[in-house]
Amino acid sequence: MEIKHTAMAGTLESSDITVEIKPNPENEIGIILESSVEKQFGNQIKKVITDTLKEMNIQSAIVRANDKGALDCVVKARVQAAILRAIDETHFKWEVEN
Template identity: 50%
Template sequence: MSTISKPGQAGTLESSDIIITVAPAPPGADIVIELVSPVAKQYGKQIKQAIKEELTELGVADAAVQANDKGALDCTVKARVKTAVERSRA
């Protein structure tokens, strides 16, 4: 597993998008996700699952994630997570 070294962000507050901010977390902290979304009751679990799946695929084990969703599709969520992680490792 690789780590992230600094906060990274990707996305916008436009409709059908999401802002993802990832930050380092202490070893063993796991992935902690804070989600703000008008559709959190209906789709919050799915959005968090998409974020966690992408982080796991990228090899991130410990991270603090803030997500401000405006109705993004899963593919957009995953793309924003990937970009935020890449920026946090740069």
């Protein structure tokens, strides 16, 4: 999938994350993370973002994330929502993990 334009998902509330995704003219993945817990969990947050991009076949994008202590499932959901908005997708089969 190709990112068509800039899109956002999330809030700046506690335990949430704001994710902005936009096209990358360099044709690679770039992640810019701001987080009060970056020293402890920065690598894990970036891994969740990267894994979600791969799952959704995104190979080129700039992702700016402002984390306020979000759990991995919230990070994944916000990245998915931002991607869907950025590719103008209106139909998506959401999966529930058991």
